[in-house]
Amino acid sequence: MSDPRLPATFENPGLPPHVHRAADTDPRAAKRAERQVAGLFTLSILSTIGFVVSYFAVKNDTEVFVPFIGATNLLNILLGVFLALALLGIGFGAVHWAKTLMPDEEVVEERHPIRSDDATRAKAVGLLEAGAESAQLNRRPLLKATAGTALGLFALPLGVQLAGSLGNPTKALEELKSTIWDVKDGKPIRLVRDVERTPIKAADVSIGAVFHVLPETIKDSHHVLEDKAKAAVLLMRLHPNDFAADDLGKKARSWGYEGIVAYSKICTHVGCPVGLYEQQTHHLLCPCHQSTFDVTRDCEVIFGPAKRPLPQLKITVDAEGYLVAPQGFAEPVGPSYWERKK
Ligand code: FES
Structure with a gap:
């Protein structure tokens, strides 16, 4: 017997005429x-x-x-x-x-309405109600309350386990901020060239020059590759008038030394090394996804997917005129997803 809900005859829904091979x-x-x-x-x-x-x-x-x-x-x-x-x-x-060569037929499937008819739906509701009745849930409120509570609380151990495994967020933040630049004994750490490992005098850095820098305390045998990568810093000198006059640029001026500024080399997007410095525009570029940071404005992100500026390393000079970092980074270097506010 045909389904009374279907049209009596099938109608072409608008397919173009079939072309035979x-x-x-x-x-x-x-x-x-x-x-x-x-x-x-x-x-x-x-x-x-x-x-x-x-x-x-x-x-x-x-x-x-x-x-x-x-x-x-x-x-x-x-x-x-x-x-x-x-x-x-x-x-x-x-x-x-x-x-x-295989059969070339176009077949259109006639589809039934997805919604069941009222009689079928009423029958399903009746079955569910009969099931609840046979379980005596409505007649035994004590069972209903205790069973509901037990099932609801059952998820709690999983939640506790999950929250516990996330660890202490404050401690995690401290660990991310921690690099080999952290001053342990109060003695500022000299900046050294990353290949020769020779210290850099402020007078060695001319305007427009860029140095790839590591902390003097780095010990190849002690520090794992990740520690070294986190400590990589770019050092460059701008003319003091090149920095933005407003608040953005203020930190660059106060944390730098006579136009020399140092920034983490690790991109805040997903951690590629930011290695390209455009002398004319004072922009730092990340080659991976083209994030661009403006050195004159505290390394603010002006283009690309990075969400926060490159962390700045505070620098000054010691009694012999060598550049030193009196403290470690004040914020985590590299990507830090949980800090995103937008
Ligand atoms: S890692 Fe630098 S832009 Fe993606």
């Missing part, structure tokens, strides 16, 4: 397609045989010269080529067969 209407085209499919399968058969013969017949130490590659093991090349042809022959043959 050449092989459906022309027996010669069908025969040609058959030969093409058979040819592809035959190619696969021959390639498989070629693979097996090569495996046994070609010596493993035979070399052949291949343009652009040079001397190469012949057996590996033969096995690779035959295997590729064997697989491609099967794959292309199957696709060509399906597209040219």
